[in-house]
Amino acid sequence: MKEQVKLVFVGMTSTGKSSLIQRVIQNQFTQSSPTISVSCESLQFKRNGVNINLQLWDTSGSEQFQQLSQTYYRSCNAVAVVCSVDQQDSFVRATQLVHQIRSMSDDNIRIYLLLNKIDLQTSGIVTANKLADAQFAKLFKVSAKTGENVQQFIECVLDEFTESLESFMDEPSVEVQRAKMFCCCQGKKK
Numbered sequence: 511m512k513e514q515v516k517l518v519f520v521g522m523t524s525t526g527k528s529s530l531i532q533r534v535i536q537n538q539f540t541q542s543s544p545t546i547s548v549s550c551e552s553l554q555f556k557r558n559g560v561n562i563n564l565q566l567w568d569t570s571g572s573e574q575f576q577q578l579s580q581t582y583y584r585s586c587n588a589v590a591v592v593c594s595v596d597q598q599d600s601f602v603r604a605t606q607l608v609h610q611i612r613s614m615s616d617d618n619i620r621i622y623l624l625l626n627k628i629d630l631q632t633s634g635i636v637t638a639n640k641l642a643d644a645q646f647a648k649l650f651k652v653s654a655k656t657g658e659n660v661q662q663f664i665e666c667v668l669d670e671f672t673e674s675l676e677s678f679m680d681e682p683s684v685e686v687q688r689a690k691m692f693c694c695c696q697g698k699k700k
């Protein structure tokens with residue numbers, strides 16, 4: 511059995527979305543240029559006997575591609591909303607994005623807040639904590655440059671996906687419930 515996890519990175523331009531994806535895929539940090547349009551990379555994992563294809567979708571933070579980005583987070587399992595410690599505007603943008611994602615996506619979508627570039631300074635942490643609390647989103651303080659907490663974030667996405675899959679499996683399907691009802695009626699007739 512192969513499951514697909516679609517994780518989309520959104521956030522203001524220059525917050526480090528492409529650099530974070532590069533850290534996950536290649537475990538390196540090199541200068542990147544602004545993303546044009548959308549791109550996707552994928553990685554294979556195995557969790558509790560389930561093969562998982564993790565797709566990492568990179569979107570552009572620039573205005574001209576906003577419409578396009580929306581079409582990607584409409585159909586994904588999880589979104590990483592990226593802010594940067596040195597860009598105050600990125601917190602405002604992150605709040606707008608969380609609202610937009612919630613209004614346009616499935617209720618089951620997981621929203622994570624990533625505070626990137628923590629190698630530079632720690633000044634954005636208080637704002638990011640407040641934002642995460644207000645939006646009920648899990649916060650990861652990360653650095654694409656040093657790699658700090660990046661793997662932990664990916665592990666969390668995979669773990670939460672696996673847990674949701676297991677709880678879904680535990681729920682009796684409509685067919686099973688119907689079958690139970692049917693058996694019950696049969697029993698009473700006898």
Ligand SMILES: Nc1nc2c(ncn2[C@@H]2O[C@H](COP(=O)(O)OP(=O)(O)OP(=O)(O)O)[C@@H](O)[C@H]2O)c(=O)[nH]1
Nearest residue numbers: 523524525526527528529544545571627653654655
């Ligand atoms: N110090 C530091 N710089 C970073 C980090 N992550 C990214 N950068 C730098 O920030 C700049 C923007 O990074 P990108 O990854 O291109 O940002 P982006 O969010 O993909 O930007 P768009 O594609 O325009 O939306 C680049 O100069 C990166 O080298 C980090 O963790 N620490």
Ligand SMILES: [Mg+2]
Nearest residue numbers: 527528544545
């Ligand atoms: Mg980019």
